[in-house]
Amino acid sequence: xxxxxxxxxxxxxxxxxxxxxxxxxxxxxxxxxxxxxxxxxxxxxxxxxxxxxxxxxxxxxxxxxxxxxxxxxxxxxxxxxxxxxxxxxxxxxxxxxxxxxxxxxxxxxxxxxxxxxxxxxxxxxxxxxxxxxxxxxxxxxxxxxxxxxxxxxxxxxxxxxxxxxxxxxxxxxxxxxxxxxxxxxxxxxxxxxxxxxxxxxxxxxxxxxxxxxxxxxxxxxxxxxxxxxxxxxxxxxxxxxxxxxxxxxxxxxxxxxxxxxxxxxxxxxxxxxxxxxxxxxxxxxxxxxxxxxxxxxxxxxxxxxxxxxxxxxxxxxxxxxxxxxxxxxxxxxxxxxxxxxxxxxxxxxxxxxxxxxxxxxxxxxxxxxxxxxxxxxxxx
Amino acid sequence: xxxxxxxxxxxxxxxxxxxxxxxxxxxxxxxxxxxxxxxxxxxxxxxxxxxxxxxxxxxxxxxxxxxxxxxxxxxxxxxxxxxxxxxxxxxxxxxxxxxxxxxxxxxxxxxxxxxxxxxxxxxxxxxxxxxxxxxxxxxxxxxxxxxxxxxxxxxxxxxxxxxxxxxxxxxxxxxxxxxxxxxxxxxxxxxxxxxxxxxxxxxxxxxxxxxxxxxxxxxxxxxxxxxxxxxxxxxxxxxxxxxxxxxxxxxxxxxxxxxxxxxxxxxxxxxxxxxxxx
Numbered sequence: 212x213x214x215x216x217x218x219x220x221x222x223x224x225x226x227x228x229x230x231x232x233x234x235x236x237x238x239x240x241x242x243x244x245x246x247x248x249x250x251x252x253x254x255x256x257x258x259x260x261x262x263x264x265x266x267x268x269x270x271x272x273x274x275x276x277x278x279x280x281x282x283x284x285x286x287x288x289x290x291x292x293x294x295x296x297x298x299x300x301x302x303x304x305x306x307x308x309x310x311x312x313x314x315x316x317x318x319x320x321x322x323x324x325x326x327x328x329x330x331x332x333x334x335x336x337x338x339x340x341x342x343x344x345x346x347x348x349x350x351x352x353x354x355x356x357x358x359x360x361x362x363x364x365x366x367x368x369x370x371x372x373x374x375x376x377x378x379x380x381x382x383x384x385x386x387x388x389x390x391x392x393x394x395x396x397x398x399x400x401x402x403x404x405x406x407x408x409x410x411x412x413x414x415x416x417x418x419x420x421x422x423x424x425x426x427x428x429x430x431x432x433x434x435x436x437x438x439x440x441x442x443x444x445x446x447x448x449x450x451x452x453x454x455x456x457x458x459x460x461x462x463x464x465x466x467x468x469x470x471x472x473x474x475x476x477x478x479x480x481x482x483x484x485x486x487x488x489x490x491x492x493x494x495x496x497x498x499x500x501x502x503x504x505x506x507x508x509x510x511x512x513x514x515x516x517x518x519x520x521x522x523x524x525x526x527x528x529x530x531x532x533x534x535x536x537x538x539x540x541x542x543x544x545x546x547x548x549x550x551x552x553x554x555x556x557x558x559x560x561x562x563x564x565x566x567x568x569x570x571x572x573x574x575x576x577x578x579x580x581x582x583x584x585x586x587x588x589x590x591x
Numbered sequence: 592x593x594x595x596x597x598x599x600x601x602x603x604x605x606x607x608x609x610x611x612x613x614x615x616x617x618x619x620x621x622x623x624x625x626x627x628x629x630x631x632x633x634x635x636x637x638x639x640x641x642x643x644x645x646x647x648x649x650x651x652x653x654x655x656x657x658x659x660x661x662x663x664x665x666x667x668x669x670x671x672x673x674x675x676x677x678x679x680x681x682x683x684x685x686x687x688x689x690x691x692x693x694x695x696x697x698x699x700x701x702x703x704x705x706x707x708x709x710x711x712x713x714x715x716x717x718x719x720x721x722x723x724x725x726x727x728x729x730x731x732x733x734x735x736x737x738x739x740x741x742x743x744x745x746x747x748x749x750x751x752x753x754x755x756x757x758x759x760x761x762x763x764x765x766x767x768x769x770x771x772x773x774x775x776x777x778x779x780x781x782x783x784x785x786x787x788x789x790x791x792x793x794x795x796x797x798x799x800x801x802x803x804x805x806x807x808x809x810x811x812x813x814x815x816x817x818x819x820x821x822x823x824x825x826x827x828x829x830x831x832x833x834x835x836x837x838x839x840x841x842x843x844x845x846x847x848x849x850x851x852x853x854x855x856x857x858x859x860x861x862x863x864x865x866x867x868x869x
Contacts, residue, residue, distance in 0.1 A: 260703075263703065263705065305739075306739075307739065311688065311693045311714070311715075313697060315690075315693065316690075316693035316694055316696065316697035317694075317697045317701070319694075319780060320780060321690060321780060322686075322687065322780075323685075323686060323687050323688050323690070323737060324687070324688030324689060324690055324693045324737075325688065325737060329739060340739060341739035342739050343736050343737075343738070343739045343754065343758070344736060344737040344738075344739050345734075345735070345736050346688065346715065346716050346735045346736060346737055347716070347717055347733065347734055347735040347736070348715040348716075348717040348735070350733075351735075354732075354734055357765070358758070358761060358762075361761050361762070361764070361765035362761060365761075365764065365765075367761075381700050382693075382696050382697055382700055385696070385699070385700050385706045386696055386706055386710060386711045386714055387711065388706075389705060389706040389707065389708045389710070389711050390708055390711030390712070391708070392711075441767060442731075442732035442733075442734075442762075442767045443730065443731065443732060443767065444680070444681065444724050444729060444730050444731055444732055444733045445721070445724070445725075445730070446676070446724040446725055446727075446728050446729050446730045447721070447724075447725050448721055448725055449644065449712055449713075449718045449719075449721045449722050449725070450712050450718060450721065458730070461730075465766075465767055469766070578715075578717050578733075579712070579715055579717040579718050579721060580715075580716075580717030580718055580719075580720040580721030580722075580724065580733045580735075581721050581724055581725070581733060582717055582720070582721075582732065582733035582734075584732075
């Protein structure tokens with residue numbers, strides 16, 4: 212065992228800017244409004260033909276949004292909140308998490324599956340070309356945050372912009388439909404009895420992460436801190452999570468240990484739970500392992516039940532949702548709940564958002580390939 | 592990579608595709624060393640071994656082949672030594688990504704045909720990482736990236752490898768792994784494939800004291816107290832040994848041939864046992 216046990220109390224990392232866009236709208240305002248109302252954003256998809264699909268429901272921004280423009284929009288939100296001048300932006304490292312581009316998929320001469328969006332966004336926004344594109348499926352964006360945290364806390368970078376975006380498109384929708392993972396009843400029901408699967412949703416987010424003292428020195432206000440982060444693998448399967456949850460539990464434990472925080476100090480968990488049968492049960496088991504007797508008393512919700520699953524961008528959307536919830540003192544609901552599942556013994560936030568000001572909150576994510584991440588946020 | 596971040600982490604841009612271009616002395620950043628390496632294609636006439644459950648595209652079989660060659664070189668056989676596998680990450684980096692799978696999905700959608708269900712599973716790079724992790728018992732983090740900078744002058748594979756080494760070195764220094772299986776694989780639109788695998792880790796890679804300790808679970812979370820039926824490794828074994836039970840219900844590809852639909856042969860859990868490591 213090496214250094215992660217000894218890193219508690221290392222450099223404090225502050226989030227100084229956040230941007231988010233989902234089917235609820237663009238910016239923190241619509242997201243906070245959605246959190247307080249607790250209603251999901253799903254509806255019949257109008258963006259492409261779903262007549263051949265088992266399910267036709269998704270959570271989509273209205274109209275015909277373009278990924279590059281929307282991504283630029285959330286980066287602008289984050290940079291403006293962080294008070295970054297154009298010169299500051301130009302010297303900040305940029306990590307992106309992106310899904311396969313449907314345009315590249317139709318271009319026989321494409322050099323890669325991501326396409327031109329990274330270059331488009333960085334040029335239009337006066338940003339560096341992304342140092343790295345994360346494609347680690349549903350933990351892509353949380354992996355980017357963990358890498359950014361590692362780079363900053365070790366002094367390799369002063370500040371990193373992490374940006375992620377996914378817009379529901381026909382290719383991914385038809386793929387998930389073919390995989391029979393979409394909820395045929397048109398609602399995501401994380402941890403609930405009778406859950407039938409996930410639903411896709413537009414999601415874009417950006418976060419400015421920096422050394423807290425450097426942020427204060429330039430007059431920026433920390434919104435929340437990133438106190439800990441952890442990653443671990445399942446070594447189990449191509450696409451299924453390890454049923455006993457040990458992989459995700461190790462990620463949680465690593466994040467807590469790194470921060471020097473105990474499970475008892477965690478006041479909210481934004482769960483990965485997608486509404487699929489096995490993954491939700493595995494995650495509940497992971498929470499049980501990591502929290503022990505406390506597992507049934509820490510409030511939990513999966514906001515995928517509100518905004519849908521944004522794939523590579525989901526972890527960053529949920530990071531921002533968690534931060535907004537902490538700052539608002541209102542824990543978001545776990546929508547779509549029909550009744551308890553004995554395999555998911557966690558304290559769900561049901562029916563109404565729960566007033567609460569947690570000092571620490573976890574946001575968990577898990578992906579194909581048994582990739583697990585845990586990010587620990589601390590109230591600033 | 593051309594960013595300050597990657598310069599700072601200690602990798603330098605390779606002049607060529609050779610590993611020496613990255614580590615002129617064979618010493619990786621931060622005292623890490625190359626424990627094993629493999630390249631594909633190796634000798635002429637090599638054919639990529641098929642991997643059950645992966646179809647249409649060479650991308651995942653390429654990654655699996657490179658991983659197997661590299662890990663066989665170090666561990667001799669699968670799975671890896673348990674204590675070391677617990678602390679080994681997988682970093683998959685590609686300059687191309689899986690273009691063939693993306694194109695196959697797009698073609699089906701454009702033609703209004705049903706998307707073959709197996710493409711769902713292989714459609715992101717994590718899938719083959721999960722296959723490798725299960726086969727070899729690698730419990731460290733799984734990371735898949737693409738190099739962000741397209742203009743640094745190296746060949747695509749060298750760029751991907753430099754990116755992968757930088758990513759792995761940062762991950763190891765950060766503490767969630769002691770070593771990493773680094774896989775740089777490109778499957779070009781014209782059909783050519785090339786890949787390099789490296790196992791990087793400490794020169795004197797100590798064996799963890801025990802596997803339970805390496806799992807890093809807290810004191811209060813003893814499996815018996817938490818979720819007995821799920822937390823017992825001994826009980827988890829049978830599920831793995833019976834792949835058909837482990838398939839999620841939504842994961843039954845209707846059209847797939849039975850042997851293709853198997854869950855990619857998750858290898859048995861690595862048990863805490865002495866394994867010769869050279």
